[in-house]
Amino acid sequence: MENLTLQLNRSTFGSPENKGKVLSKEKALALLDDWVKNEKLKVHMKQVAHLMKSYALFKEYDEATQHRWYLAGLLHDADWDQWPEQHCRKIIEELEAREIDPEIIRAIASHGPRYFGVDPETEMDKMLYAFDELSGFVHAYSLMRPEGYLGMEVKGVKKRLKDKTFAAQVSREDIRDAAERANISQEELIQFVIDNQLNADLA
Numbered sequence: 001m002e003n004l005t006l007q008l009n010r011s012t013f014g015s016p017e018n019k020g021k022v023l024s025k026e027k028a029l030a031l032l033d034d035w036v037k038n039e040k041l042k043v044h045m046k047q048v049a050h051l052m053k054s055y056a057l058f059k060e061y062d063e064a065t066q067h068r069w070y071l072a073g074l075l076h077d078a079d080w081d082q083w084p085e086q087h088c089r090k091i092i093e094e095l096e097a098r099e100i101d102p103e104i105i106r107a108i109a110s111h112g113p114r115y116f117g118v119d120p121e122t123e124m125d126k127m128l129y130a131f132d133e134l135s136g137f138v139h140a141y142s143l144m145r146p147e148g149y150l151g152m153e154v155k156g157v158k159k160r161l162k163d164k165t166f167a168a169q170v171s172r173e174d175i176r177d178a179a180e181r182a183n184i185s186q187e188e189l190i191q192f193v194i195d196n197q198l199n200a201d202l203a
Helices: 025-035 039-058 063-075 089-097 102-109 123-144 154-162 172-182 186-197
Strands: none
Touching: 025 063, 039 063, 039 123, 039 186, 063 102, 063 123, 089 102, 102 123, 123 154, 123 172, 123 186, 154 186, 172 186
16 A cells, blocks of 8 residues: 655655766665664665666766666665664655765655555666565575585576565565566566575675
8 A cells, every 4th residue: 555655745856956876885885884783674675776877887888877776776775774664765865965876765756656655767767666665575485405506497486486475575566567667577577586695795
């Protein structure tokens, strides 16, 4: 069910004049450490960051673009731990105050269209939405397997997706919707997560 209290009621984010302005990896991780005390949530955000950077690398985007994708993944849930009632709004305001590239801010604003009321439009928007729930789901599946990610197959993930009692907090609707918006099959997305999340740098 949509949480209307999280609706952003905005369609533009950041300032065009800040295009290209980013946080360094060190400053972004410092923000994460300051705002997020839940270690499991940190793992999730770092995994999504790794998937975003890996996808930008897969598309052969330059290092600056890869870093912007990484930042969007790393900070997308930064306010969830301490300020769930202000989720998305608080991190957006923080990044706007720091004059960060609007592309990064918009991706964060659109990573849950049902909740925030902002549709993913750019490729970065769509891939952050696509990786968010799926990353957490695949990670949950890895934790129940003795061999973790090793030998994990798409069919095993899909079987668990059909089991509504497994990782019940993960929205199957969002996973389906995100794949459709990205115009990428669920199977292809799952395989990408399996292949890349195994090597996520969680340092």
